[in-house]
Amino acid sequence: MINKIPTLYSKTTSSMKHSFIRQILKVTKGVPGMISFAGGLPSPETFPKDLLADLFARVIREEGDEVLQYGASDGDRVFKEIIKDFEEVPYLSDDEIMITVGSTNGIYYFTRTLVDPGDVVVCEAPGFPGSLAAMEACGARMIGVEMDELGMIPEQLRKTLSDLFGRRRSVKFIYVIPEFQNPTGKTMDLDRRRRIIEIAKEFDLPILEDQPYRELRYTGERIITLWELARTEFDDPKLVTIAKSFSKILGPGLRLGFAAGPPEMLGPMVKWAQKTTVSPDCATQRVTARFIAKGFMREHIKKIISLYRPRRDAMLEALHQNMPGGVSWTVPEGGMFIWVSFDGGVDTDALFERAIAQKVAFIPGSKFYPEGTGKTNEMRLNFSYSSVDQIHEGIKRLAGLII
Numbered sequence: 412m413i414n415k416i417p418t419l420y421s422k423t424t425s426s427m428k429h430s431f432i433r434q435i436l437k438v439t440k441g442v443p444g445m446i447s448f449a450g451g452l453p454s455p456e457t458f459p460k461d462l463l464a465d466l467f468a469r470v471i472r473e474e475g476d477e478v479l480q481y482g483a484s485d486g487d488r489v490f491k492e493i494i495k496d497f498e499e500v501p502y503l504s505d506d507e508i509m510i511t512v513g514s515t516n517g518i519y520y521f522t523r524t525l526v527d528p529g530d531v532v533v534c535e536a537p538g539f540p541g542s543l544a545a546m547e548a549c550g551a552r553m554i555g556v557e558m559d560e561l562g563m564i565p566e567q568l569r570k571t572l573s574d575l576f577g578r579r580r581s582v583k584f585i586y587v588i589p590e591f592q593n594p595t596g597k598t599m600d601l602d603r604r605r606r607i608i609e610i611a612k613e614f615d616l617p618i619l620e621d622q623p624y625r626e627l628r629y630t631g632e633r634i635i636t637l638w639e640l641a642r643t644e645f646d647d648p649k650l651v652t653i654a655k656s657f658s659k660i661l662g663p664g665l666r667l668g669f670a671a672g673p674p675e676m677l678g679p680m681v682k683w684a685q686k687t688t689v690s691p692d693c694a695t696q697r698v699t700a701r702f703i704a705k706g707f708m709r710e711h712i713k714k715i716i717s718l719y720r721p722r723r724d725a726m727l728e729a730l731h732q733n734m735p736g737g738v739s740w741t742v743p744e745g746g747m748f749i750w751v752s753f754d755g756g757v758d759t760d761a762l763f764e765r766a767i768a769q770k771v772a773f774i775p776g777s778k779f780y781p782e783g784t785g786k787t788n789e790m791r792l793n794f795s796y797s798s799v800d801q802i803h804e805g806i807k808r809l810a811g812l813i814i
Contacts, residue, residue, distance in 0.1 A: 423548065423550075435447075435449045435450070435772060435774065436449065436450050439767075439772045442770065444770045445770045445772065446770060446771045446801045446805035446808070447793075447796065447797070448772060448791075448792040448793045448796075448797065448802075448805060449772040449774050450793060451593065451748070451793055452663075452796040453660075453662065453715075453795055453796070454719075454795055454796055457660075457714070458661075458662045459661070459711055462707060463661075463698060463702070466698045467698050469701070470701065477693070479693070480693070481690060481693075482691065483690060484685040484690050485510065485681045485684070486508065486509060486511075486691055487510065487693060487700070488505060489696075489700050490697065490700045493699075493700040493703050494508060496703075497708065498671075500671070503671065504674070506678070507674060508669055509669060509677045509680055509684070510669050511654070511668045511691065512667070512688050512692070513656055513658060513666045513668045514623050514655060514656035514670075515541055516666075516688065517654040517668055517669070517670035518542050518546070519545040519549065520683045520684060521652060521670065521680060523549050523680075524676065524679040524683065525583040525584060525617075526551045527581070528550030529550060530552065530581045530583045531552050531582045531583065532554070532582075532586055533554050533556060533568065533575075533582060533584075533586070533616075534546075534553055534554070534555055534585075535555065535562065535586075535587060535588065535592065536555025536784060537594055537750075537776060537779035537780050537785075538555065538588070538593075538781075539588060539621070542586065542621060543781065546586070551583070553781040553782075554781065555780055555781045555784055556571050558597065560597060561598070561599055561600055562589060562597050562598070563587055563603075563607060565603070568607065569610050572610070572614050572616070583616075583617075584616055584618065584619055585616055585618045586621065587607065587619075587621070588620075588621045588622070588623075588624075589603075589604060589636070590628075591624040591743050591745040591746025593623075593624070593746070593748055594776070594791035595748070595750040595791075596742075596743030596746050596747075596748045596749055596750055597741055597743070598743070598745070600634065601634055604634070604636075604637050605644070608640060608641055608645055608650065608651070611650060612650065617649075617650060617651070618637055618650060618652070619651075619654065620636060620637045620653045620654070621653075622636060622653055622655050623654075623659055623668075624746040624747065625655065626659075626712050626715075627660070627715065627716065627719060627747070628744060629716055629719065629720040630720075630744045636651075637653075638652070638672075648673060649673040649675065649676075652670060652671070652673070653670065653671050654669075654670050655669055655671075657699060659747070660715060665692075665695050665699070666692065667692070667696065719747070722795060722797070722799060723794050725803060726802050727740075727742060727749070729805075729806035730749070730806055733809075734806075735810070735813060737753060737756075738752070738753055738813070739751070739752050739754075740752070748791055748792065748793055748794070749791075749794060750776075750790075750791055750792075751789065751791075752776075752788060752789050753788040753789070753813075754788075755788065757788055758787045759773075759776055759777070759788060759789060759790045760787050762790070763775050763790075765812050769811075769812065770808070771808040771809055773791065773792055773809070775789075775790055776789025777789075
């Protein structure tokens with residue numbers, strides 16, 4: 412029977428690949444002298460361990476009878492009220508917020524709600540492979556749209572959609588990370604956000620807006636989300652659903668996020684949650700609610716920014732000092748990533764193997780594109796996890812492999 416199991420796999424399981432990023436984390440973790448720019452890992456220095464430990468103990472003692480019981484699949488009512496206050500959206504009904512087990516969980520439910528096998532999702536190229544994998548697991552066909560310095564190019568989006576609709580393809584939604592995009596670090600300005608919304612309305616397509624890094628802004632002015640813009644300026648609260656996460660500001664191990672959107676979208680998403688996760692972690696929701704309500708969150712975010720801003724600046728400085736001509740990179744206003752591009756002659760898939768031998772890791776750019784469309788002259792660098800000294804040394808090692 413054991414030998415027969417692989418022949419029983421579903422087609423989806425049989426074709427499913429391991430996450431390259433997750434595999435790299437296994438390879439690089441704990442290796443002496445390894446400097447890794449590969450993962451999208453928050454620094455453990457940012458984890459508010461003592462505060463969370465105290466709050467978990469208090470919540471279990473004081474509310475244990477409730478939080479150790481089964482919870483609502485759409486999330487805890489107390490936590491929802493705290494989120495409304497923190498996000499400054501008191502006008503939302505409870506039916507317009509769904510608590511999720513991290514933002515990828517919400518992205519999966521959104522896709523599951525809309526997509527049948529073979530349906531198309533239009534995304535940024537390059538884009539975040541975790542989300543693309545979640546969508547592909549639902550049977551979605553990912554079609555990438557080229558980006559410029561401000562993200563997804565509106566003219567290319569319109570052209571792509573016109574072509575897909577002209578070929579009678581079933582297109583279900585547009586997926587974007589407008590703030591400090593993963594992997595490029597790029598941010599859409601206000602005009603670009605308006606134009607993306609206008610095109611979505613033109614083709615009568617919903618938008619899924621992924622905002623895991625929004626609180627991590629180091630320079631520049633905060634920009635209204637597509638979700639808020641659609642509700643206010645465009646008077647269309649059903650157009651955009653937003654997914655947010657507490658992973659990058661409290662700790663990814665807590666697995667906590669939320670989605671906000673029209674009840675017509677969130678209702679079916681909750682049905683999927685009822686069948687899979689049953690409910691988000693009840694204790695973690697109440698702990699995070701207290702963390703926010705006691706005023707800890709705003710100050711905590713300021714501490715994270717004060718740690719990450721110098722690391723971003725150090726990586727930009729190291730790239731400028733060490734990289735040869737023909738190399739360019741983004742200058743992100745926030746988030747965790749810098750995107751490096753080579754004019755030619757550098758294959759980052761091959762460079763990756765040489766870099767690992769020199770104990771420095773990154774993610775080749777080809778891993779961030781829909782299958783069969785990737786470029787091999789780009790790479791993503793993470794600056795949140797390593798120290799300033801490690802960043803300078805790691806970039807020097809990389810540059811030495813290129814010169």
